[in-house]
Amino acid sequence: MPDGVPVSASALPDADFAGAQLVGKFCGQCHGVPAPTSRAAATWRLVVERMVLLMKKTGKTVPGDHETELINTYLLKHAGQAGTVKLSRHAAALLPEWR
Numbered sequence: 638m639p640d641g642v643p644v645s646a647s648a649l650p651d652a653d654f655a656g657a658q659l660v661g662k663f664c665g666q667c668h669g670v671p672a673p674t675s676r677a678a679a680t681w682r683l684v685v686e687r688m689v690l691l692m693k694k695t696g697k698t699v700p701g702d703h704e705t706e707l708i709n710t711y712l713l714k715h716a717g718q719a720g721t722v723k724l725s726r727h728a729a730a731l732l733p734e735w736r
């Protein structure tokens with residue numbers, strides 16, 4: 638995947654949790670499954686929002702609102718620490734104070 642750390646879905650932390658399974662199911666459709674620790678919490682919501690739009694545009698399977706919430710909850714819970722992981726390009730543009 639572009640600038641993340643792909644992992645296999647079964648290697649996700651808390652792999653039995655619904656959120657992990659949804660990340661494996663939805664987020665591996667176009668690129669490798671992203672490691673939750675590869676982004677800081679502030680980044681994840683922005684990334685997920687954009688990814689859901691991409692899924693809609695490209696006709697992929699799109700998570701429902703409840704599934705999207707579980708994905709966010711899961712990614713935020715396991716997010717990397719701000720300052721030790723980089724912000725995505727998009728988040729950096731939107732959150733200049735974090736750069």
Ligand code: HEC
Nearest residue numbers: 639640641663664666667671688691692695697725726727
């Ligand atoms: C429709 C195909 C598609 C799906 C499904 C998809 N992505 Fe992406 N993803 C992309 C594309 C294309 C890029 C590169 C362009 C961009 O960053 O907008 C990308 C880039 C990324 C990046 C790196 C860019 C950044 O801003 O950090 C992350 C992290 C990411 N995706 C996470 C996810 C997560 C989490 C999911 C599941 C919620 C997901 N992706 C599902 C297509 C997809």
